[in-house]
Amino acid sequence: MIERLRQQRLVALFAAGWALLNFPLLTLWDRPVTVFGLPLLPLALFAGWALLIALAAWVAEAPEDDDGP
Known part of the structure; x- marks a missing residue:
């Protein structure tokens, strides 16, 4: 579960970076x-x-939070 959350955060960070470095925002x-x-x-x-x-x-x-068994 933790690894999936990490992957989702990295994908969101990639999308934010793409938007940040895209032409309309650079202007x-x-x-x-x-x-x-x-x-x-x-x-x-x-x-x-x-x-x-x-x-x-x-x-x-x-x-990683290891709260599992």
């Missing part, structure tokens, strides 16, 4: 603005990518 970040001297679009791309990697690692490495 939201395409502005002539800089944050700490960095353009907003590449900064948002790398921040979103890092967040996806961190969440995937968290889901994949979560300890």
